[in-house]
Amino acid sequence: MATVSAPDGVEFVEEDDGRVTARHLESGVASFGDTEAEALRQLADALESHRGEGDSIDDPEAYLREQGIDVEIGEAGPPPWE
Incomplete structure (x- = not known):
């Protein structure tokens, strides 16, 4: 893996694949894409969620099903960041 220069506060890592x-260096939040631009767009969305600025989801299980993600939320409930 090679790290390349990026905007202030962000690092890019070129993965083997x-x-x-x-x-995002300050928060540690990361995302990926096929290009640096796509990775930055995905990172922006991830940071909004991390900061609680994203859209709330009333029914997480239904949302995941709509996205084609087969995940079951266990008895312990949703992740702690919700």
Whole structure:
């Protein structure tokens, strides 16, 4: 993996599979894409969620099903960041 220069506060890592990971240095939040631009767009969305600025989801299980994600939320409830 090779790290390349990025906007202030963000680092890019070129992964072995060709994708690019963008990581916000202050928070540690990261996301990826096929290009640096795509990784930054995904990182922006991830940061909004991390900061509680994203859209709330009333029914997480239904939302995941709509997205085609087969996940069961266990008895312990949703993740602690919700």
